[in-house]
Amino acid sequence: MIYAPAQMHIPDGFLSILVSAILWAVTAVVLGIALKRVGQDLGERQVPLMGVLAAAIFAGQMLNFPVAGGTSGHLMGAALATILLGPWAAIVVMTTVVGVQALVFQDGGLLVLGANIFNMGIIGVLVSHFVYRSFLRLSGGKRWGIFAGGFLAAWLSIVVAALAVALQLAVSGRSPANLAIAAMGGIHTLIGIGEGLITVGALAFLYAARRDLLQIDAPAPKGSRMVWVGGLTIAALLAFLSPLASSHPDGLEWVAEQNGFIDTAQSSLYTLIPDYVFPGISNEALATIVAGIVGLLLVFGVALGVAHTRRKKTA
Amino acid sequence: MHIHFLDPFRPRLSPVHALDPRVKLVLALAYILTVALTPVGAWPVYFLLLAVILSVGILSALGLGFIQRRALLALPFMLAAVPIIFTNGETALFSFPLGTWTLTGYAEGLARFASVALKSWLSVQAAVVLASSTSFPDLLQAMRAIRIPRLLVAMFGLMWRYLFVLVDEALRLMRARAARSGQGAEAVHRSGGSMAWQARVAGGMAGNLFLRAFERSDRIYMAMVARGYDGEIRSLPLSAIGSGSWLTLAGGLILLILLLLFGFLLWG
Amino acid sequence: MHHSIEVQNLSFAYPDGHVALREVSLMIAPCEKVALVGPNGAGKSTLILHLNGILLAPTSKAHTTGQGQVTVCGMPVEEKTLGRVRAAVGLVFQNPDDQLFSPTVYDDVAFGPLYQGLPAGEVDARVASALAAVRMEAYARRVSHHLSTGEKKRIAIATVLSMQPEVLVLDEPTAGLDPRARRSFINLLRDLPLTMLVSSHDLAMVRELFPRMVIMDEGRVVADGPTAVLLQDEKLLEAHGLEKP
Structure with missing residues (x-):
């Protein structure tokens, strides 16, 4: 099994303190907004629903199947959660999934949990929402829009999250940008197909069994436009940044060095304390x-x- | 994805198990933070940090073998950091031909790689000891104590409660799939049809799982409402932290700060 | 003295148009133990959901899908009495995995008292006495998913006993239990000094525990009388898909 590049949960030690801290801050802010929205807009029914769906996503990740090259396709679930619950609740659900995986199963580190939530919970959800909603609107809520939108949302959520991981590794100076981006991006364009197919399979099942759950005609939740724009921005940014970064690894090296520089600057303060301590x-x-x-x-x-x-x- | 759906908690009679979960969570996080802040190449500090976590591991009575087996999880990710051996630094250590290229390993790159690998290994051991010596309900209390929003803690609790129920359901679905996927004796092709077909089956099962989750959440909601649930998350007040726990917390934090200072002074 | 449960001419249809209850009337006196039997889809569960106000009789304007009135322990079941109604009527659902939604047994048994707004010390006392009543004192710190079905069912009862209800309403309490667990569960129900309405397919248990039996079919109460008499009426039982135990 080729794990390493397919891995999406970053362990501790693989991101610099600065990158971890920044991503924790971003995650905390977005999660705070999401929790507030969920508390305000959604009914009280939502609490057990989100909790059980988080467990279902975790369980659903076990339903894997072989993809080319010894990797196996499985569900990350951000796209499905977004389609079924809307973006805000999906962020809370994915945060719960990623958090429990880190705390209980050591799947991903604790200090870098902010980054992992950011990649899988926030980026994954924003991008999924942007793609799925766009297709739904384009198709006028028709079948093809749901399935094509679901597939692309799932695929893109994986690829974009993987690119984000690669960029974070590179900026942290843990992996050269050109290699990390090519490897993560390349493998996840394949793995994303698995995510897409499973998501479509699940949507097809739900479409046949309980169409009401797909909330096709439901009005978009509050702040939805913001999420849509956010998804578009992130997708565009990463699509633009990744090739740039991999063709100019020096640029990223520079960032990494700045980053390392801050680490050393911070510690050189202590070297001012004379040696005879x-x-x-x-x-x-x-x-x-x-x-x-x-x-x-x-x-x-x-x-x-x-x-x-x-x-x-x-x- | 690795699914260790068995509860990692191993109940033992040990001082580590007996430690207040709030103190344990904070100390584990502080340890991981210390590891992350320790400068590249500060080997003595890494060694001392290793001694600390090994000691805690021994005290926990979990068994070092158990801890190390679970700690292996982070290992595959190290591949991602291997290239920095060859791209970072000036002091060439070794080189070997690779096709038309020559790969040169640098001392600085190697030091950086080793530091990343060590950081990762040390941190994951702390996480393993935390998760294996603290029951999840206790961890939830600890999360509340460090001011994680109530709704989120409630989500964690619900997810954890139904994880086992739904994983059982998923396993039953997979068993049913396996029971119906025969394989011919001279199977030339991968059994079970094309990848798209397999994905569709897996997707159908995932859909099935989600549908059941929806229905279950309706029943849970009714069970909650029947006992007075009104949409607000309420919880019992946390107990006070004992003076012994405060002492442990202070001692642990001081030790970590000293180690960090040691690292900064010599390798900053 | 008021009746514990008083249902008058209750009709109810679900939003999809399915009519679940047709002019159901039912009186249960304090400390009476009554069994509710009938085939699946007879409307037993829908009736039970009304007793606790999860489904509301149409006294409030929002609910126009039915008519009739439900009164428990002298209180009409409506929006403003919900809190007290839910404390008075302990409703236990069929699947204990739905009933036990908290990480530990203690949290689950404490849930009701907590939402009643009781102080922490009182909650603690309630949990202890509820667990003692189902003889599961040692299980407070246990985690629900490690329990057997029989243990879960007992804890499920404790989760409502902690609210100190007057009436206990159980849905299929013996379903899924092995003979030994069923036996000890029946003994537990016999010993609980509460008004009880229990829906069940387990007619052997009904004969043993419940002097009075109500048969429902297609949303109506088709028979209501002494269990010993009704269980002799083979024609009646057969007409409603029941079998003499």
């Missing part, structure tokens, strides 16, 4: 040895202590 340990090799001894002592001490108390208990 730790007299004698200014030597790196010595420090390494001391740290090694201290670390080993700590681990062995704890292990001995635990073993001792256990023996006492069983005795």
Whole structure:
């Protein structure tokens, strides 16, 4: 199985502090708006519905099937959630899914959770909403609009989220831009097809069984236009930025270096503190040895202590 | 996607399990933040951070093997960072021919890669210990304590409660699919038809799952309303944090800050 | 002394036009234990949903899909009495996985008292006594999905007992239980000193526990009388898809 590039949940350590912090801030703001909207506009029925749908998306992600190249297609679910619940509730639902995956299953890190929610929950939802609503309007709510819109929304939500991951890795200086974007983008154009097909399959099932759930004629929720514009902007921005970044990796390197520069600038503040704070340990090799001894002592001490108390208990 | 649909919580009698979940959550986050802030190449600090998390792992009685197995999850992602070995730095360490190209590995790139790999490994261990030593209901309390919005915490709780129910439903659907997909003895093609067909079947199952989720949420809603639910999320007040927990929190944070200072002083 | 449940000429149709109840009338005295039987689709569940105000009789103008009146414990069931009605009538649904929606048993049993606006100490006491009543004291900290069906059903009862209701309304309480769990559940129901209306297909349990039985079919009450008498009337039972236990 080729996991790495297909992976969408970034683990901790793969984004710089600055990128993590910025994306946390953006996520917090958007999520705050979404929670407020959900609280205001939607009925009280919505709370159990969102919770159970989040669980359904998680369960639905198990329904995978083989795609070319040893990867398997499965559901991310942002597009389906958006189509079924509207953008605001979908953001809350996807946040819940991504959050539980990180907290409970270590699928994605905690410090980078903001970024993961941003990629899968916010970008995925905004782009899906933009594509699906556009098709629905173009087709006048007809069958082909629902299915074509659903497919493209799902496909694009995956590709755009993957490109966002690649860009974030590159800006963090963890992966060269041209490689990351080509790899993530390339593989996810394929994986996105899987997402698209499953989404259409699910929509076809629901269209036949409970057409009312697809809310074809329902009025767009408040703030919908804003979301639509947001989706358009993000899709356009990434479509424009990605080829640019991969053909000018130097540009991104520069950003990465600025980023690294901030990290060092911050720490060089501390180097102003004179060396004799730790007299004698200014030597790196010595420090390494001391740290090694201290670390080993700590681990062995704890292990001995635990073993001792256990023996006492069983005795 | 990896589905470890089994509850990762392993109940044990250990000081780590017994620690107030709010303190544990904050300390885990602080540890991961410390790891993230530790400068590239500050090996002694990484070593000490490893010693800390290993000690906590031993104290937790979860078994280091268990923790490491779960920590492997982040491993595949490391592939994404491998190229920085070859694109970063000036001090050439090694090189080998690759077709018409020559790949040169740099010392600075290697240091950066190793730091990223270490950061990732250390952080995921902290997350594993947190999730495996704290029951999810306790984690929910901790989330409330660090001011995560109530509605979101309620969502987390509902999702977690129905995760197991719906995963069971999904497994039943998949078993039914498997029971009906025969394979000939001399199957030349991949069994089960084309990719599009397979995707359609999977999509139908997903649709089925979503429909059931909708219907279930209606019934849950009625069960909530029958007990007085009015759309507002209410919860019981949190208990006070004991002085011992405060001490642990303070001690842990001081230790992490010292480690960080150590790293900045020597490698900043 | 008022009746615990008083339903008068209740008719109800769902928005899709399906008529579920046709002029149903039913009186239940305090501490009476009554079984509600009939084939699927007879209107039992719809009737039950009215008793707790989840579906409302058309006293308020918004609901024009039916007519009639429902009174529980002396209160007409309408928008402004909903809070008290829901505290007075404990409604337990068939599937305990729907009834138990909280992460832990404690949270679920505390849900009703919490929404009644009780202080934390009182909520705690209510949870303890409700769990004791179903003999599940040790389960407060447990997580619902780790419980057996029988245990879940008991907890489900506790989730409404904690609201200290006068009337207990149960939908298919013994469905899905193995014989041993069913037996202990029947014993539990026998010991609870509350007015009870229980919808069930389990006629053996009905014969054992409920002196009075109401048969519904196609939205109407077709028989209402002593269980011992009705269960002897094979013609009546057969006409409504029931079988003598």
